[in-house]
């Protein structure tokens with residue numbers, strides 16, 4: 001089987017597998033064959049995991065479990081280091097393998113280095129920026145940002161921080177803080193993404209997508225140059241029986257992989273990340289335009305959208321909590337109206353009917369203001 005066919009099969013398998021894993025939990029797929037496939041897949045994985053654990057010594061299992069827990073469920077720099085490795089390795093391959101095909105450092109390369117510099121700067125900003133951590137000092141300010149919608153957010157207490165959680169906030173178990181307008185915890189930048197740094201995160205993923213798509217384009221230009229310069233188009237391929245075939249895309253793919261392995265790896269990496277990050281950027285553009293967070297999108301489409309409105313449970317006795325309680329009581333009628341509105345919107349189940357949607361321009365302005 002040739003490289004091209006194998007590549008296509010692997011890509012198709014990866015896309016289908018990702019779809020089943022991520023979309024199989026959604027309310028839309030949960031009762032269908034995608035949901036069934038996901039449940040069976042996880043049963044098989046658990047079965048294999050227990051069989052594997054029985055076969056190897058307990059000490060090894062413990063080390064594997066501890067390592068997995070550390071990487072996936074604690075705040076650690078492993079994925080940041082992976083980013084560093086990919087960006088450094090990619091830049092090195094680009095510098096030493098791609099640039100020599102140009103006469104000198106031309107516009108193509110200058111643009112690439114500018115994009116890399118922008119991307120690394122945004123990565124550093126996202127990694128070090130304050131996401132909107134709710135402290136007693138800023139609690140009252142964050143409480144005023146959004147009204148509880150009565151469905152996803154009510155005036156509940158955070159058991160860890162001992163504060164009343166402002167609407168749209170969430171406690172991040174990895175950072176151990178409550179974050180205003182919590183979007184998600186990003187392992188890539190080892191930081192929470194919330195009210196204050198969401199705009200930087202959007203810029204970072206968009207710049208990453210642009211960088212990858214641009215480098216994909218540049219490497220494709222170099223590949224086209226190699227094919228023409230080496231005269232591959234006019235050549236013929238001779239098989240084991242001595243039959244002559246015109247050079248096709250399969251042969252060219254194999255030729256480039258074998259003769260230019262590092263550049264091919266760079267090409268496949270930026271192609272993969274370019275496609276994935278373009279999709280991810282478009283997803284966040286949709287979230288920005290409809291004023292949703294990833295956390296809210298997840299609750300809405302992946303299993304918690306059917307949650308019944310919860311009764312506020314206020315036990316906090318601090319001044320801020322009392323203020324919140326007064327606000328909750330005084331706004332009881334308003335909250336009921338909000339709840340009724342949200343319920344109507346949920347029954348319509350539209351992609352844009354979200355509780356905090358204020359219209360495209362006001363939604364964008366809210367993100368920029370942070």
Ligand SMILES: [Zn+2]
Pocket residue numbers: 158159160161162170171172176177178
């Ligand atoms: Zn908390």
Ligand SMILES: [Zn+2]
Pocket residue numbers: 172173174175176184185186191192193
């Ligand atoms: Zn976090």
